[in-house]
Amino acid sequence: MSAKDRKIKSYFVFLLLESERASLLIKRLSRSALTRLLIALGVPVFAGLCVFAFYLIVGSLLADLSSSQVRAAQSSVPLQSYVLIPGLNPFVPLLYGLLALIIAVTIHEAAHGVVAWRSGVKVEGAGIILLGFIPVGAYVRPAEEEYNSKSLRQKLNIMSAGVTANLIVALVCLALLVFLILPTVSVAQDARHGVAVYYVSKGSPANLAGIVPGDIIKAIDGYQIPNMSYLSYLEAKVFKPGENVSILLQGGKSVNLVFEPSPINHSIAIMGIIPFDPQEELRAWTHPSTPLVYFAPASYYPSPFNSLTQNIYTSPIPAWQQISNLLFWIWWVNVNLAVFNALPMYLLDGGQFVKEVFTSLFGSKARAERATGYVSALVLGLILSLILIPRLFG
Secondary structure: OOOOOEEEEEEOOEEEEEEHHHHHHHHHHOOOHHHHHHHHHHHHHHHHHHHHHHHHHHHHHHHHHHOHHHHHHHHOOOHHHHOOOEOOEOOOOHHHHHHHHHHHHHHHHHHHHHHHHHOOOOEEEEEEEEEOOEEEEEEEEEOHHHHHOOOHHHHHHHHHHHHHHHHHHHHHHHHHHHHHHHHHOEEOHHHOOOEEEEEEOOOOHHHHHOOOOOOEEEEEOOEEOOOHHHHHHHHHHHOOOOOEEEEEEHHHOEEEEEOEEOOOOOOOEEOOEEEEOHHHHHHHHHOOOOHHHHHOOHHHOOOOOOOOOHHHEEOOOOOHHHHHHHHHHHHHHHHHHHHHHOOOOOOOHHHHHHHHHHHHHHOOHHHHHHHHHHHHHHHHHHHHHHHHHHHHHO
């Protein structure tokens, strides 16, 4: 890339590196069959994603309003988990999340660009967004006058291309994960007998004994532990708070701990862990009861893609852990970006989409902007209610 071809602009802590060659590359890509697919699917996919987004928001809000248990669970979710920023969101890993976000934003913006070119709108500039020297996104800059001169359908095609491309990439990655990777995954031999540990409470007996997520509890004081039910039975009926026991872990490792009383029932002994069944968890991903299983971040559950518990699973595919993590997070970030961007709110593709529709219906940009503002306020109110109600009334 020559210095003449490159333009650098700065906005606060971000650098925008723009290239004419990038714009020309997008122009060449606009002649592909994939661009025709984006145009054919764009508007109906966009509308479907918008409906699905409302379904998720309204369904979650109704669950909050009707169940104190749901409100309690929601109130424990950190506020930063509502932001799709790797490193800030506690459930999104920094490396995989950042790679997935860069891929998602680049694909999103490139899709806008190729459909713009295909619709006769020149892309005057395209480039990447840098945070320091780290690429965090991309952008395209269509010619505004040419865009404004296009028909409503052409404008909607351009607006809907980004989320449609994100959804296509997301579904491809999910299909590779579910149909190629997961069928090869099984529970490791040493984890097939015993109870797996998903979470260890800080300062608990298990924590003080050195037990960590991913450990397998094989036996306690000679009692073999075949499942979680038997572990609960031993804690409730056999062992007592304050009793010192020997815990046999995977690989023959042994640790000692002193049971503490349960805060709910002081007569029950607990070690301060959340156990899980690796086989049942794997089955939940290979044969899900609902596709919504895949919408939860993999790090929220002891899944085969959770770095804390991934050592419990095995696969003959080389580097399967890295491949499956990358595929999962590309799926997860892309589908969330697509659904969120389809919401009819200002600054989002959905806001621009409905604004163009209102402009066509009302024949007035001022009325269209007011209507878009009302819809944006409604959506924002629903989202804020979803966040605040569990914290105010949980």
